Amino acid sequence: MNTTLIVTQILTGVVGGLVYVLLALGLTLIFGLMRVVNFAHGAFYMLGAYTAVVVVGLTGSFWIALVVVPIVVGAGGLAVERGLIRPLYGRSDYDPLLLTFGLSFVLVELVKVVFGKLGKPFSAPPVLADALVLGSLYFPKYLAFMGLAAIVVVVALWLFLQRTDLGLTIRAGTQDSIMVRALGVDFDRTRAIVFALGIALGGLAGALNAPFAGVNPDMGLQILIFAFVTVVVGGLGSYWGAVAGGLLIGVVYSLTSLFFPQFAQVAVFSLMALVLLVRPTGLLGSGG
């Protein structure tokens, strides 16, 4: 088999995997601090893509869209946390899951009503439209950009969590939210910020992936499932677990698509089953 083809597939898999990583990190952040499984995460990913379509339509610039999308979607996340999730604190941990599940239905249908059922075309900015050539290796420039952007975000987020005061509060809150409150921190504000941040990550992932994966109302669910698989494989609550899990899944999917295309999805699920069999808490997870 052609080695360049395999290498290209692996790289594509890494980039695709980084999208799952971004989503899984958002899910992990929100779950770690708030014990909320955000079923609507996929819907916000989709909203990020559609927001990008709108912004590009208005300004013609993909780069402006990349900046605007996380802000707009994050603001939406703030509103959702305020209005819908906050009333549920103190209730069963299933309630936010159920609520966000209902929300995902509502958001998807709203998008279908406003933008139609068929999806919108979205292409990469012209400067990134062609491919990198390294020897006999062709790799789309946009994919390379996407991968780099995702890596930057992953590292920046890690540094934020490790090096800033707010990051410290978040990490502490993940470990012991009662103690953090007892120490006088406005925990409601922290929660709101974390939720908005997680959602913004999801929206950004949607905008970044749009030129590659397309924009349609149902794009959220497929990616959400893989994001869930990522957290199961990597371990919910583990930062680098989410990264490792996402990359692993991306590469597995990509390589299987090359050799046995009909089994690509099943391969990912089988990986998940294997991890469950051998290490139920996830590759890097603990407890739960």
Add this chain to the structure above:
Amino acid sequence: MAVVLALLILVVPEKTLATQLLVFGLFAMSFNILLGYAGLLSFGHSTFFGLGAYGTALVLKWWHPHVLLAITAGVVLAGATALVIGWFCLRRRRVYFSMLTLAFNQMVFFILFQASNVTGGDDGLRGIPLPDFEIPFVASIPIEGIHNPFSFYYFVLIIVLICLLGIERLLSSPFGSVLEAIRESEERARAVGYNTNQILLLAFVFSGLFAGVAGSLYALFFGFIGLETLGWVTAGVVVMMAILGGVGTFVGPFVGAAIYLVLQEYVSKYTDSWQLYAGAIFMACVLFFPQGVWGSVVRMIESRSTGARG
């Protein structure tokens, strides 16, 4: 309750709605064995519904056996799959469990999608023959699916009633009590000596079996099934039905299914976006009526009677 249901066929303008109500009512009740009684939220319950449907449909298409045998085939397929999937999903609990049920549901969906020469893939499975119902040496009753809703309705009614009786017996037995104990505190149940994993797995399998019956009946009813019977929308719908009705009561999910189907029937006449309203109503339910419609009714009645005494 049986009288009410039998009468329903005469009252409800769309006779197919009444039969659908029975089928989805049973489906929601099977789901609630897991949520209401075991405390496990399954987001992939349509797996067993769909497998019951496909199992029965394929057996009927290839071998034309007695209709009860076909139903059994579908149910066995659903139950066997529940055993395997349940074993994996029960490696985790709570929200992880829920995510896993969804993931496995999608896995089964994709497998059946790929096996399109068997399942018809995206086009679905058509022309499921509905044999006459034969009671050996006594009679051969044509049940005729949607062509004669009346006789089919009673056929479904009898099966559903038997299943409901079965579920009721199961849940009011010691097994049911242990299940509820596990729901309240699995640690304590374990401390007392129960093998909670096994018990939960058993509950999962029962739940899958009854969902399989509902799926079977669905296949017989429509004569045509598509992959959406196993899909995430169906899985989501059953969650909504159960919660809408009230997972804390025995009959709540059945009521929830009825409300959902009736609303769907009438709202769909005015709009294409029924899912939007369903989602919104569901969200309102989670926020303001966590006990569900029937659950709230039961609570109101109970507080009235204690009020009179106190």
